[in-house]
Amino acid sequence: MVQNPREEMNNKAMNGYQWFVIIICILLNVIDGFDVLVMAFTASSVSAEWSLSGSQLGMLLSAGLFGMGAGSLFLAPWADKIGRRPLILLCLLICGVSMIASSIVQNATQLGILRFITGLGIGGILASSNVIASEYASSRWRSLAVSLQSTGYAIGATIGGMIAIALISHFGWRSVFLAGGLTTMTMLFVAFFTLPESLDYLLVKQPKNALERINTLCQRIGLSRLSQLPEVLIPSAQPKIGIAKLFSAGLGLQTIFLWLSFFCVMFGFYFVMSWTPKILSANGMTTEQGVTAGVLISAGGMFGAALIGLISARIRVFYVQAAFLALTAALILLFVNSTGTLTLAFILSVLLGVLSNGCVAGLYAMSPSIYEADVRATGVGSAIGFGRIGGILSPLVAGTFLDTGISSLTLYGYYAGAFILAIITVLSLSKLQAKHTAQLNFQNSAVSS
Template identity: 45%
Template sequence: MDLRARIDTSPMRPYQWLIVALCVVLNVLDGFDVMALAFTAKSIGAEFALSGSAIGILLSAGLIGMAIGALTLAPIADRIGRRPLILTSVAFATTGMALSATAGSEWQLGAWRVLTGLGIGGILACTTVIASEYSSARWRGLAISLYTAGYGIGATLGGLAAVSLQSQTSWRAVFLVGAALTGTVLVLLALLLPESIVFLAARGRATDLAAVNRTARRIGQDPVTALQAPTRDATARAGRVADLFAGTHARATLLLWAAFFTTMFGFYFVNSWTPSLLETAGLTKDQSATAGMMLTLGGTLGAVLFGMLASRWPTRTVLIAFSVLSALFMTLFIVSISLLTVAFILGIVIGGLVNGCLAGLYTLAPSLYGPRLRSTGVGWAIGIGRAGAILAPTAAGVLLDAGWRPAQLYFGVAGVVILAAVALLFLRPAPTVIPATTAPVAAK
């Protein structure tokens, strides 16, 4: 049974789009969480009397948790399934958001930010994979791009919530709202999210057959009479990090890591520091917040645009173009902030291009690995990328304290993003997949 090939060549059914929509909602949580802290950073810094470097560390704390979650939880998903790990990870994120609202010091807040990030890291690694596995070949790029666009929606909501709630109460209310939303999503997932049908088919247990056929019918696929039972060796190898470097996987893995690291460096610098940097450069607080909103709005539009373009041209080609254009428009944006209308338009463009880059990487990454290694491969790529995300806000805070101007920071980050295009030029998809199944198991 080549179930993945059948999904690839069949039309997308409403249930498949529902699964993609659930993944979009999960990525909304990531955007809300990151931008909620970015827009409350000034208030938090004032309450706890923090320097620029200390604020940068707090901005990075959640990203550290995301990296740990992606690196450590993703391999577990290749062993136990995408669904149970997603539910566990969302529970972590809910708890972390709620506890962040109770923090009495920067150290407590940092610890709860790590817990929140741990959950989001596990969520992102699994949702990227499950959205890819339930999408057809024709619409996979658009499905992943819609998923990525969720970040911009969440970031916009996070920014609006931060501005409104801070004016009425305090920064703590922003995190309470985030916890309530995340908890609500956890209930929806428990009711609606299925296990990955590709994972179940690759795992090959006789007890999985009923679940495979139940979901297969809902996505318009014929039921099957047997699954392919994996060998003992294949089962033991599921989720092994060492297999990311087996055979031709090694080259693809290293280049993918480089592309994720440099792209996320640029992405999180732009999204985490732009409001504060524009205020430092002379804009008012409201103008800076508006420019930050333009970035997130552009992110939503850009991710969808990437998906539309990727349905007509190769994903890697579109991704390289977006990377080069991101670097170019970053330099144009920072030198045009005196012209507010131009700066706001460029902010939309930059947000779209940078978010489109992430959409491309999320689309490309799952295609490089087999079903028993896919969450591990994607999770580790995201985890390495988060190292760039962690470094970006921290480095920016240190450099600001050292006297760097906003323009210098933007020029430097543009150079980092160009390196992503270089890595992608050398990346060739479709390495050899490690076999996962052999003999059939009949239904019981």
């Protein structure tokens, strides 16, 4: 019987090469964090140059998110067909070229189209890098590995904001897009020479030279070499393709609850990230103080993702996620009542960043465990894409509520409810996932015997 490298890797200590791959995934997310928020960094300068209305600027800000959703839904599934590595390289090329092109556009329409294209690439990278990080980690450290790679987004957003301020003051807003594009192309070069293909993908899909590539990875990871490829069981029934796979073999309810979890968390998260500076300013803070609170939320996010990963190394990630969601809901209500005391508001801003970003990282840590290797990128990508719908709708819904004259406390209370709903979906998903895993283990043991 051919040994199972995946099972062997699950039960061994992580070595330096595995952590190196995860660091590459973190760097990919750092680039994504900058590329996603570059429009927010340059919004004032772009609006001033072209005399844009609020709705025109809003469309530019939303274009990247629309692209990210489309990329997660339609590009990410190709990682299960052609491999994680080729798709990431392709998406880096898309992002780099479109970012550089954005630095020479002549009007808002051209920029909006390029922001959508950049978002397409980012959507594909986010889903695929998340999957690679999970597939190169052992069972014990998988949640930490995925959470750590998601910290890259907050790092890219925080550092990118500081770089953007310096570049705009000296060279104008176009230089920010050019710098982002050149950095992305540099990352493409780095990934081409350092990012390996997923071991799980090679074992399941068995492309050309699969055995040689698997044994090369086994040597680097410290696993036993294979003398032959393991047998891949092909179902007798006509296999379903694409998104349809996520609703077969007992996965339907898990997929639905995962999508709902992403939707609720992204709905609440993007409200906190996009509206907090403006709402705080409207409640007595200066514009600078409101922006500072927003930056502190992003900075707190760098620690939140790592924190949920560390705790999940000892406690089942679904339970940790539920606790983070509950604490986030409570803190949102405390935060909106803290505007009268500046120091307290800033402290709560950091804590809110830790918890809300931890909730997003927890989703990324949970999702790869739901699916087998042959549909993992499709499953993760579709969940992220569905979550982006919540992210896109969230600022629009908040703006509509604010136009009616609703109080800030009531509005934050509504959005705290989104995190509470997510607790229900996450715990339901945990129960379904545990049951499904037990069934698969029983079937595998029956086949082995």
